[in-house]
Every structure is written in C-alpha cells, then in structure tokens.
Amino acid sequence: MRFTRPLAVAAAAALAMTAVGCASLSRPTDSGEASESTDWPTGPITMIVAFDAGGGSDIGARLLATALEDELGVPIVVENRPGAGGQVGYTALANAAPDGSTFGLTTIPGLIVSALDESRGAEYDVDSFAQSALQVIDPMAIAVTPDSDIQSIEDLVAASEAGELTATTTGIGTAEHIALLQFNEAAGTDIRPVHFADGAAPATTAFLGGNVDILLSNVGDIMPTLENGGARAVGVLAEERSIFVPDAGTSYEAGIEVMIGSSRGYVFPDGTPQDVVDRMSDAIGAVLEDEAFQEQMANAGLQPAYMDAAEYEAYWHEQADSIGSVLELIREEG
Amino acid sequence: MDLLDSIGQGLANALTLQNLLFALVGCLIGTALGILPGIGSTAGIAILLPITFTMEPTSAIIMLAAIFYGTSYGGTITSVLLNIPGEGETAITSLDGYQLTKKGRGGAALTIAGVGSFVGGTTATILLIVAAQPLSQLGLLVGPPEFFGLVIVGIALLVGLVGKSIAAGLISAAIGMLIAMVGIDPVQGLPRFTFGSAHLLDGISIVPVLVGVFGLGELLHVSANSITRPKAPKLRELVPTREEWRRSAPAIGRGTIFGSLIGIIPGVTATISSLIAYSSERRMKKHGHELGTGAIEGVAAPETANNAHANAAFVPLFTLGIPASPAIAVLMGAFLQNGITPGPALFQSEPLLVWTVIASLLVGNVLLLVLNVPLVGLWTRLLAIPFPVLCAFILVFIMVGSYAVNRSVTDLIITAVFGVVGLIFRRTGLPVAPLVLTLVLGPLLEQTLRQSLQISNGDFSIFFTRPMALVLIAVAILIVITSAATKRKRPIAEVILPTPTPTSTTQER
Amino acid sequence: MTTTTGADASAPQRSRLGVATAAGIGVLGVATVIGALQLGLWTALGPGPGFFPLWLGIILVIASVFWGRQQWRGEVADAVDEGEEANGPWRITAMVASIVIAALLLELLGFQLTILLFLLFHLRVLHRVRWLVTVPVVLVGSLGVFGLFDMLLAVHLPTSSIPFLAAIGL
Structure with a gap:
C-alpha cells in the first residue's frame, strides 16, 4: 500500500532523495485510454476528496x-483537493473525464450551496454530477450546557420565545447555518447565529466558555463533547433518532419538519456511463453491509445510510430545492 | 502522591522498548516532515493515520504525537539555514535565524533553538501534568471578546516591529492584512477581492506567501557569486558561545511563558505564540534594536514558544476534548479510531494510556534534543553544497512546498508574485516582520470582532464589561502609549533602528 | 558597486525603485479604497465587509506618500543597490519567468518533465554548471523528488495530461 512505510519515510528523508532514484510508476490520469465500460474497472480509480486529509x-x-x-479488485487512489469549502475539489471532479476512472466524495448541503450561490462563481451546477451512492447521513444535533433547563426541542422553542438565544455555526452558508435558518423558519423562533469560520474547535470553546447558548454540530463531530459531559444533546434534525444519541428527540417528533445534516455520498462526473455508476453503487452497497466495516464507521462516529443511485439522485434534487429557498433567506438578511 | 504514582507508571510504560521505539520513529518522521516542504504536521499525521489502525493504541498515539511536536524542530532547520519557513510558526525565526547563518552562527542558532524547544516543551508538559484542570478553565475564559483583546495586543506589539521608518512599517503591516482580507468575508459571507477565482475564496494560503517573501525573495535578491551567501560553519562554530547562552536564557524563559499560556487556548495556533514571543523580544530595551540583524534572542524566543505551545495544546485535548489546532484534531481522530474519546473522563477510564502519552511527551522532548543537537553539524553541511546546485534544489523545494499545500498551480503563481514582493521589500528597505504578523492576525481580528458583536447583538460594551477583555485591551493601549513615548524620548539614532539588510551585516564583519 | 547603508547613509541618494514602489503602493491603496466602498462599510451588527479594507487603503495611501517622500529625498537608505552582489534585472526576470512557465506547464507535462526542464535551464543556462554535475542533480531533482513525495509520502505531484507521456510514467 501507499502509506505503509514509516521507517522508509524517515530513512529516505535522512538520505535525501538520492535513495529513491528514478523509480517511477504510472498513475491513472483523466485522459488514459477510455476503457470499455463493460470491462470496468480495468485500472486504478481516483477518488477525489474535496477536504483536508x-x-x-x-x-x-x-x-x-x-x-x-477489495470489493472491486483495483487500487483506489484518494486525492485530497481541499479548498473553498470543497469547491476546488468539486470543480476538479466535475471537469474530470467521464470514463469511470474518477469519482469523488460530495457532501450535502456543502456542494449544493456552492453550486446555487451565484456569488461563488462555481463552474458546475447541481446537474454536473452522476449520483452513485450515499454512504452517510450525519444529522445535525442541537446541544446545550448540561445544567441548562432546556430538555427537549419543545423546551428550546419555548426558551427562544422567552429570551434571546445564540447558536454556533461553522460559517455563513454552512450546514449549521442553513440548519439554524430552516429551524427558525419552521419553528417560528429567532435564534441568532454566531459564525466560527475557523471550524468546530473555536465554536466548541465559545460554547463551553458560556459565550454561546447552543452548540450546533453534526452528531459525528459533537460526540466527543457529549461524552465528556461538556454538552447535552436535546435533539437531532432528522426523521429518525440517531444511534449515537438515542435519547435526543427528533425535530419531526416535535412537529418541526426540518431534516438536515451532512450527507456524504459518491458521484461521478456527469456523462459517465450509467452501468459504471450502478456498478460502483452496488459495490458501495456491498461494503456497507459488511459488519466489520460498519463497526469501523461507528468508531468514527458515522452512521451508515445507504442509498442506491436512483434514490440518491432523487434525494439530491429534493435537497437542492429546499436549500435553494434558504439561500434566498441568507441573501435577504445580507 | 497519587499524581506522582500515575506519572511514574506512565513514565515506566512510555519507556518500554516498544513505546520508546515508536516515539523515536515519530520524532524522526516529524523532523523529516518539518524539513521537507509542503507537508506540515497535520498532513503528516493524516497520511500516517491509516497505518496505525493495526498498532496498539498507546504506541500509535505516542508515535503520532511525536510527529506533531517533532515537525517544528525540523521546520527550524530550513528557516534558519535556507530562509525557507515551511510553516507559519517558524517564519518569524528566519528573520534572525538566517541573518545568523550569514554571520556563520547558523549552527549555534540551531543548537539554541533545540535547547529552547526542549525547555519550552518540557515545561509545558510539566504544567500539563500538575495543573491541566485549572489551566483548561483558564483557556475557556477566552471567548471571542477576549480573543479579540489578545489579537489587539498582538497588533499593538507591531509598533515594536516597525523599525526605522513608521511609514514603511505601516505599509508592510497594511499589505499583510490586505492579503489576509482576500476570500469569503466573515461578515456577510460574500467573496472579497477574489477577482472571480474559486481558488481565492479560501483566501491566500499563508505558506505560499511566506515561502515567496522569504525563500524566493532571497534567491532573487542575491546572486550566485555574492559574498553575503552563507557558508557552512566550521565544527567549533556550532557550539554557542557563553555570551550567546547568557543572552538566550531569558528569551527562552519568556518564550516558555508565552507558548505555554497561549497554547492552552483552543483554536489559537503556534504561529501566534511565536509571533508574540518575537515581538516582545523586539520591545526589550537591552537588545530589542538588534533583532532582525541576527540576534540570538530572535531565534530562542519564538522557537521556545512554538514548542511550548505544541505541548500545551494537549491541555484542552485531555481536559475538554477540544482539539486546539488542525494537527491536534487529526491526532484526536487517532484516539477516536481506537475507540478512545479524549477528555476528562479519560483520566478515569484509561488512566494508564493518558499518563503514558503525557509521559511520552517528556520522553519525546528528550529524544528530539538528543537527536537534533548532535545532528546540527550535519544539517549545516547543506550549506557546503555549491550554490547553483543548492539554489536549484531550494527552487524545486519551494515549488513542491507551495504546490502541495492545496495541490494548486495558483499557489505557485502566488509564490512567484510574493517572491517579487519579497525582493522589492529587500531592495527598498521595507520591513518584513509587520507583514507576517498582520497576515496571521488579520483574519482573527475581523472574525473575533464579528463574533463578539453577534454574541452581544451589536452592543460594543461587550469589550468593556468583561474583565479579561478589558484588561487585554488596556494592555494593548498601554503598549502603544509607552512605545510612542520611549521613541520620542530616545535620541533619534536609537529610534532609527538598523534595518535587517544583508549588506549591513556583511559590513559589520 | 554602490552601497548605501552604514557609513554612506549620511549621503542621501534618491532611490528610484523606492519611489516607484511607493507610487505602486499608493495606487494599490486607492484601488483598495474603491473596492472597499463597494463592499459595504457598516451593518446592523457592526463593521461591514468593507470596513477594514477601507482603513487599510487609507493607511496605504497616506503611508506611501510619506515613505515615497523619504525615498525621493534618500532619507532612508536602501537595503542594497544594484551592484555585483545583487542579481540584475535580467536574471531576476529569467528566474521569475521560469517559475511561472514551470507552473503553467506542470499539469500539462507533469512534474517530472517540467522540473527536468526547469533544472536544466537553471543549472546550464543561468549558472553554467558542468554537465557532470548537472545531469545527476537534474535527475535527482525531478525523478527523485517525485519518487520521494509521490510514492513514499503520498503527496501526489501532477503527472502529465498528455496520454503518451502519462503512459510511460511521467
């Protein structure tokens, strides 16, 4: 494998580059001979991840x-192309050759926001991708301090009417911000966002220090804080309860029809043969059924949520519609 | 007694052959990653994370942690010897470090940096052992308004960095902050000065700018047959003189304090610690005016601070479960992958693991000292490579480093542009230090101001009703007033500081 | 050879580069102010997106006037003037151009080939290094560095987008 040589790394570094010499292996490129799609996969596949390693x-x-x-029998080369909240990687993905040699991870709402927000000047739109399979839906959790009176989403709505509440987001137009706006609209509350564009750590610090009332975050990211007793989840914005925080009620139980989180799935560039897309979809489905794999995901705080190509595509467009209307809200607020 | 018991057990466990070996491997990899451009500790840990899945959790975490704090040792080497800062935290070191190399004291600078890092790292770890819990509460006191106050203090220290011409210093500072303004603004989320480029939405990455201004700027400036080109020092010149030790000791002490205190605040990077440590040295009456021309304090203080910071950054991880920096966040991923959630509960549920990891920080710092100080001689041999060849390699490393940050050709162009900017700064006597400071602090100034106002719903009194924020802002004002006053009182000759210039240093010899 | 630091500082000398730079910075300041005004200066909660850029622009304009005057009068000594120690304009242009061209070729020809050409240019054309030294340095710098980063460190450097070159592993 690519990264299995810690000692070699150190040794090579110490001996400078000479030791490595002129070894060179071919890596797949976008324009490699277009493979007959029926034989797919014939060679290594590049997986573009639009986020930091x-x-x-x-x-x-x-x-x-x-x-x-293991499932496909070919090497999968993970390529991190971070930048602009994923936009750099998504652009590379949308522009890759649609021959099945390149696919990538996309997240909703991130990708949809970048595609719909005109000020971002994205080179792609919501139709530039062929959806293959969904891997994870990591729902948004609402957490408060452990000693807070707020015990449920209903309490939260009541408290918000009584006074002013603030909630953390990881920046304008992020999943947390959109979740908050959708929640405010559906529940008739006015919880104010405090944006921490540098990410979850400063947001969590501000929450633990008592500067912000509500910690908004994906279940997967918030788990350590919950387990440490720094916060208590009062709800998740989903239809079904999360396996990681079974005690937290859902927004649907409280009669607030908001379902949002980070949905992570895999897409090919638009124009990729449908049988390639489907075969990848099946392969991902098979992997997700494996119990050992499910356990690995659970350790990483990820809840498997498989959707095949058709389901994922429908979900994709449904999300695009609902996020589109929230984006208008953000613009109006200026 | 309980504490001594725990740390004793941890130490014993950290010193088993297996764990010692992994700490050593981690230190080696960390140093190597620091020397090689483009991959900092964050990427390094992320890349090596998968191979630790099969390892025993304690060993895995010991190794990854060693990579984390080992990188800053390696980064120092290229900053001091070649003027290429691989990461923000060692950028400020190159100001004086490279001047020392030109004077033939590069080896001594590296030795002092190694010892300073050891002192800073060890002290911060001891703080972690004895006072993690109260310290973490201190870190939590720093909300957005206090953070804003801290940034203001940092910017007030700028006055000390400005140098001979206030106008020149202001230009440098304003340009640095202007670079930081590029990207999606933190106020309304709209693109600002991005000229329609998706790449610039994230802002301009710090590393390509620093590599351009420092490394490339220098190469463009000095020609191959220049007499100012640093030469490899002789063996006996590697050992710091008594005078250098005497001058470094207080700077190392101050660096330790800054690094340890700032390090416990989650979300603040080591770059800020090293910048503030450097700026405060610049304000010291005795030697402040020498900084920038190759003063040993200019290496000792920031290097100590960034390593103290790296070790202190474990405080919020172990006590609150908050990763203080991106690299620690990846490290936290390693904990989680092994089914361990970092946080206060860990001291009860997995005491041996926690104390072993903490003890390994002590062990690792000793290892790095033992590894690096004797190797200083080897590193300085780099300078013995004929200049055209060295220059060619530096250029390749500059290109790899700038490209690898975001895998983007745009960053290479940015490096080229800032190489020219660095050249112009050198040729016209504009100081570089203010640019580095505002480049790092600029975005924080705007973000923390906005966050404070979002919390208070637009009420500016938030900065004056919270004691710690008020104190910090008062300190900032005090710094500005005192430096303005001393500048006026002192004779002009002292105010007009000698600029960090290659010629002035060569003429001194 | 001329130096203007140290003892020479008493003899004022006009810095043409300094004056030109000051003018450039002044223009940058004006452009910043114009850009900032379009961004919005104040919002309901406090400073808007254009607030800090506006002040930075104003600072740049004012500081560039003062600093430009110092440069014009030669009050502030240059770091280094053109002399045999410093690179001349031709060499600087060649170096910057080589980096920009290499950057543009990087994703077309791939890292190995681009850096090979880049190093050849630097060693043979700019520094006239002997072939005996040039050849190993070029090979290590292009193929070796690629091998180190791409294969051992998993930092992927670009390969060629020309199918023929990609097929032979470049």
Missing part, C-alpha cells in the same frame, strides 16, 4: 476506499 469527511472516505479496493 484527516477530517471527518476524509476519514469516512478513506475507510470506504480501502474496502472498495
């Missing part, structure tokens, strides 16, 4: 890539 999205993707290598 080591983040929550990347960990799930790398786990899947390793498992897919």
Whole structure:
C-alpha cells in the first residue's frame, strides 16, 4: 500500500532523495485510454476528496476506499483537493473525464450551496454530477450546557420565545447555518447565529466558555463533547433518532419538519456511463453491509445510510430545492 | 502522591522498548516532515493515520504525537539555514535565524533553538501534568471578546516591529492584512477581492506567501557569486558561545511563558505564540534594536514558544476534548479510531494510556534534543553544497512546498508574485516582520470582532464589561502609549533602528 | 558597486525603485479604497465587509506618500543597490519567468518533465554548471523528488495530461 512505510519515510528523508532514484510508476490520469465500460474497472480509480486529509469527511472516505479496493479488485487512489469549502475539489471532479476512472466524495448541503450561490462563481451546477451512492447521513444535533433547563426541542422553542438565544455555526452558508435558518423558519423562533469560520474547535470553546447558548454540530463531530459531559444533546434534525444519541428527540417528533445534516455520498462526473455508476453503487452497497466495516464507521462516529443511485439522485434534487429557498433567506438578511 | 504514582507508571510504560521505539520513529518522521516542504504536521499525521489502525493504541498515539511536536524542530532547520519557513510558526525565526547563518552562527542558532524547544516543551508538559484542570478553565475564559483583546495586543506589539521608518512599517503591516482580507468575508459571507477565482475564496494560503517573501525573495535578491551567501560553519562554530547562552536564557524563559499560556487556548495556533514571543523580544530595551540583524534572542524566543505551545495544546485535548489546532484534531481522530474519546473522563477510564502519552511527551522532548543537537553539524553541511546546485534544489523545494499545500498551480503563481514582493521589500528597505504578523492576525481580528458583536447583538460594551477583555485591551493601549513615548524620548539614532539588510551585516564583519 | 547603508547613509541618494514602489503602493491603496466602498462599510451588527479594507487603503495611501517622500529625498537608505552582489534585472526576470512557465506547464507535462526542464535551464543556462554535475542533480531533482513525495509520502505531484507521456510514467 501507499502509506505503509514509516521507517522508509524517515530513512529516505535522512538520505535525501538520492535513495529513491528514478523509480517511477504510472498513475491513472483523466485522459488514459477510455476503457470499455463493460470491462470496468480495468485500472486504478481516483477518488477525489474535496477536504483536508484527516477530517471527518476524509476519514469516512478513506475507510470506504480501502474496502472498495477489495470489493472491486483495483487500487483506489484518494486525492485530497481541499479548498473553498470543497469547491476546488468539486470543480476538479466535475471537469474530470467521464470514463469511470474518477469519482469523488460530495457532501450535502456543502456542494449544493456552492453550486446555487451565484456569488461563488462555481463552474458546475447541481446537474454536473452522476449520483452513485450515499454512504452517510450525519444529522445535525442541537446541544446545550448540561445544567441548562432546556430538555427537549419543545423546551428550546419555548426558551427562544422567552429570551434571546445564540447558536454556533461553522460559517455563513454552512450546514449549521442553513440548519439554524430552516429551524427558525419552521419553528417560528429567532435564534441568532454566531459564525466560527475557523471550524468546530473555536465554536466548541465559545460554547463551553458560556459565550454561546447552543452548540450546533453534526452528531459525528459533537460526540466527543457529549461524552465528556461538556454538552447535552436535546435533539437531532432528522426523521429518525440517531444511534449515537438515542435519547435526543427528533425535530419531526416535535412537529418541526426540518431534516438536515451532512450527507456524504459518491458521484461521478456527469456523462459517465450509467452501468459504471450502478456498478460502483452496488459495490458501495456491498461494503456497507459488511459488519466489520460498519463497526469501523461507528468508531468514527458515522452512521451508515445507504442509498442506491436512483434514490440518491432523487434525494439530491429534493435537497437542492429546499436549500435553494434558504439561500434566498441568507441573501435577504445580507 | 497519587499524581506522582500515575506519572511514574506512565513514565515506566512510555519507556518500554516498544513505546520508546515508536516515539523515536515519530520524532524522526516529524523532523523529516518539518524539513521537507509542503507537508506540515497535520498532513503528516493524516497520511500516517491509516497505518496505525493495526498498532496498539498507546504506541500509535505516542508515535503520532511525536510527529506533531517533532515537525517544528525540523521546520527550524530550513528557516534558519535556507530562509525557507515551511510553516507559519517558524517564519518569524528566519528573520534572525538566517541573518545568523550569514554571520556563520547558523549552527549555534540551531543548537539554541533545540535547547529552547526542549525547555519550552518540557515545561509545558510539566504544567500539563500538575495543573491541566485549572489551566483548561483558564483557556475557556477566552471567548471571542477576549480573543479579540489578545489579537489587539498582538497588533499593538507591531509598533515594536516597525523599525526605522513608521511609514514603511505601516505599509508592510497594511499589505499583510490586505492579503489576509482576500476570500469569503466573515461578515456577510460574500467573496472579497477574489477577482472571480474559486481558488481565492479560501483566501491566500499563508505558506505560499511566506515561502515567496522569504525563500524566493532571497534567491532573487542575491546572486550566485555574492559574498553575503552563507557558508557552512566550521565544527567549533556550532557550539554557542557563553555570551550567546547568557543572552538566550531569558528569551527562552519568556518564550516558555508565552507558548505555554497561549497554547492552552483552543483554536489559537503556534504561529501566534511565536509571533508574540518575537515581538516582545523586539520591545526589550537591552537588545530589542538588534533583532532582525541576527540576534540570538530572535531565534530562542519564538522557537521556545512554538514548542511550548505544541505541548500545551494537549491541555484542552485531555481536559475538554477540544482539539486546539488542525494537527491536534487529526491526532484526536487517532484516539477516536481506537475507540478512545479524549477528555476528562479519560483520566478515569484509561488512566494508564493518558499518563503514558503525557509521559511520552517528556520522553519525546528528550529524544528530539538528543537527536537534533548532535545532528546540527550535519544539517549545516547543506550549506557546503555549491550554490547553483543548492539554489536549484531550494527552487524545486519551494515549488513542491507551495504546490502541495492545496495541490494548486495558483499557489505557485502566488509564490512567484510574493517572491517579487519579497525582493522589492529587500531592495527598498521595507520591513518584513509587520507583514507576517498582520497576515496571521488579520483574519482573527475581523472574525473575533464579528463574533463578539453577534454574541452581544451589536452592543460594543461587550469589550468593556468583561474583565479579561478589558484588561487585554488596556494592555494593548498601554503598549502603544509607552512605545510612542520611549521613541520620542530616545535620541533619534536609537529610534532609527538598523534595518535587517544583508549588506549591513556583511559590513559589520 | 554602490552601497548605501552604514557609513554612506549620511549621503542621501534618491532611490528610484523606492519611489516607484511607493507610487505602486499608493495606487494599490486607492484601488483598495474603491473596492472597499463597494463592499459595504457598516451593518446592523457592526463593521461591514468593507470596513477594514477601507482603513487599510487609507493607511496605504497616506503611508506611501510619506515613505515615497523619504525615498525621493534618500532619507532612508536602501537595503542594497544594484551592484555585483545583487542579481540584475535580467536574471531576476529569467528566474521569475521560469517559475511561472514551470507552473503553467506542470499539469500539462507533469512534474517530472517540467522540473527536468526547469533544472536544466537553471543549472546550464543561468549558472553554467558542468554537465557532470548537472545531469545527476537534474535527475535527482525531478525523478527523485517525485519518487520521494509521490510514492513514499503520498503527496501526489501532477503527472502529465498528455496520454503518451502519462503512459510511460511521467
């Protein structure tokens, strides 16, 4: 495998580059001979991950890539192309050759926001991708301090009417921000966002320090804080309860029809032969059924939520519609 | 007694052959990653994370943690010897470090940096052992308004960095902050100065700018047959003189304090620690005016601070479960992958693991000292490579480093542009230090101001009703007033500081 | 050879580069102010997106006037003037151009071939290094560095987008 030589890394570094010499192996490129799609896969497949190595999205993707290598019998090369909230990687993905040699991880709402928000000037739109399979839906959790009076989503709505509440987001137009706006609209509340564009750590700090009332975050990211007793989840914005926080009620139980989180799935560039898309979809489905794999995902705080190509495509467009209307809200607020 | 018991057991466990070996491997990899451009500790840990899945959790975490704090040792080497800062935290070191190399004291600078890092790292770890819990509460006191106050203090220290011409210093500072303004603004989420480029939505990455201004700027400036080109020092020149030790000791002490205190605040990077440590040295009456021309304090303080910071950054991880920096976040991923959630509960549920990891920080710092100081001589041999060849390799490393940050050709162009900017700064005597400071602090200034106002719903009194924020802002004002006053009192000759210029240093010899 | 630091500082010398730079910075400041005004200066909660850029622009304009005057009068000594120590304009242009061209070729020819050409240019054309030294340095710098980063460190450097070159592993 590519990264299995810690000692060699150190040794090579110490000996400078000479030791490596002129070894060179061919890696797949976008324009390699277009393979007959019926033979797919014939060679290594590149998986573009539009996020930094080591983040929550990347960990799930790398786990899947390793498992897919066994399932498909070809190497899967994970390529991190971070930048602009995923936009750099998504652009590369949309522009890749639609021959089945390149696919990638996409997250909703991130991708949809970048595609719909005109000020971002994205080169792709919501139709630039062929949806293959969904791996994870990581629902948005609402958490408060452990000693808070708020015990449920209903309490939260009541408290919000009584006074002013603030909630953390990881920046304008992020999943947390959109979740908050959708929640405010559906529940008739006015919880104010405090944006922490540098990510979850500053947001969590501000919450634990008592500067912000509500911590909004994906279940997967919030678990450590919950387990440490720094926060208590009062609800998740989903139809069904999360396996990780079974005690937290859902927004639907409270009569608030908001379902949002980070949905991570895999797509090919638009124009990729449908049988390739479907075969990848089946392979991902098979991997997700494996119990050992499910356990690996659970350790990473990820709840498997498989959708095949057709289901994922329908879900994709449904999300695009609902996010589109929230984006208008953001614009109006200026 | 309980504490001594725990740490004793941890130490014993950290010193088993297996764990010692993994700490050593981690230190080696960390140093190597620091020397090689483009892959910092975050990427390094992320890349090696998968191979640790099969390892025993304690060993895995010991190794990854060693990579984390080992990188800053390696980064120092290229900053001091070649003027290429691989990461933000060692950028400020190259200001004086490279001047020292030109004077033939590069080896001594590296030794001092190694010892300073050891002192800072060890002290911060001891703090972690004895006072993790109260310290973490201190870190939590820093909300957005206090953070804003801290940034203001940092910017107030700028006055000390400005140098001979206030106008020149202001230009440099304003340009640095202007670079930081590029990207999606934190106020309304709209693109600002991005000129329609998706790449610029994230802002301009710090590394390509620093590599351009420092490394490439220098290469463009000095020609192959220049007399200012640093030479490889002789063996006996590697050992710091008594005078250098005497001058470094207080700077190392101050660096330790800054790094340890700032390090416990989650979300603050080590770059800020090293910048503030450097700026405060610049304000020291005795030697402040020498900084920038190759003063040993300019290496000792920031290097100590960034390593103290790296070790102190474990405090919020172990006590609150908050990863203080991106690299720690990846490290936390390693904990989670092994089914361990970092946080206060860990001291009860997995005491041996926690104490072993903490003890390994002590062990790792010793290892790095033992590894690096004797190797200083080897590193300085780099300078013995004929200049055209060295220059060619530096250029390739600059290109790889800039490209690898985002895998983007745009960053290479940015490096080229800032190489020219660095050249112009050198040729016209504009100081570089203010640019680095505002480049790092600029985005934080705007974000923390906005966050504070979002919390208070637009009420500016939030900065004056919270004691710690008020104190920090008062300190900032005090710094500005005192430096303005001393500048006026002192004779002009002292105010007009000698600029960090290659010629002035060569003429001194 | 001229130096203007140290003892020479007493003899004022006009810096043409300094004055030109000051003018450039002044223009940058004006452009920043114009850009900032379009962004919105104040919002309901406080400073808007254009607030800080506006002040930065104003600072740049004012500071560039003062600093430009210092440069014009030669009050502030240059770091280094053109002399035999410093690179001349031709060499600087060649170096910057080589990086920009290499950057543009990187994803077309791939890292190995681009850096091979880049190093050849630097060693043979700019520095006239002997072939005996040039050849190993070029090979290590292009193929070796690629091998180190791409294969051992999993930092993927670009390969060629020309199928023929990609097929032979470049």
